Amino acid sequence: MFCSNCGARNEENAAYCANCGNELRRIETPRVDVPPPPQPRVQFSYGPQSSQYVPNYLVPAILTTLFCCLPFGIVSIVYAAQVNGKVAAGDHPGALQSSRSARMWAWISFGTGLVLIVGYFVLVLLGGLLGAA
Numbered sequence: 001m002f003c004s005n006c007g008a009r010n011e012e013n014a015a016y017c018a019n020c021g022n023e024l025r026r027i028e029t030p031r032v033d034v035p036p037p038p039q040p041r042v043q044f045s046y047g048p049q050s051s052q053y054v055p056n057y058l059v060p061a062i063l064t065t066l067f068c069c070l071p072f073g074i075v076s077i078v079y080a081a082q083v084n085g086k087v088a089a090g091d092h093p094g095a096l097q098s099s100r101s102a103r104m105w106a107w108i109s110f111g112t113g114l115v116l117i118v119g120y121f122v123l124v125l126l127g128g129l130l131g132a133a
């Protein structure tokens with residue numbers, strides 16, 4: 001850039017003129033805000049779940065029934081069994097609801113079983129400690 005005072009040529013980023021010491025005023029070019037390039041919008045379809053497939057959670061329901069907590073697991077199995085029937089009947093929202101219930105009860109069953117097992121081990125441990133004392 002050139003000094004407006006003496007006309008000496010200075011470096012582009014110089015703050016003061018090397019020749020006369022005049023403050024070099026940068027001519028502000030109006031900032032053009034370049035908009036970010038548009039993100040390609042890809043519509044992800046989450047596999048079969050977005051269409052008609054409804055997970056029935058029958059396997060976790062049965063597993064939790066066997067290994068964790070029988071009553072809650074049975075509730076889960078009942079809901080899981082409803083899912084396929086409702087899908088077959090075309091009741092998609094109903095199937096989804098049963099699916100969610102099956103999952104929820106499977107988790108409740110799992111959690112209860114876990115608490116029982118942990119509680120059992122704590123009791124055993126306590127019994128061992130008390131017995132040893």
Ligand SMILES: [Zn+2]
Binds near residue numbers: 003005008018020022
């Ligand atoms: Zn100058």
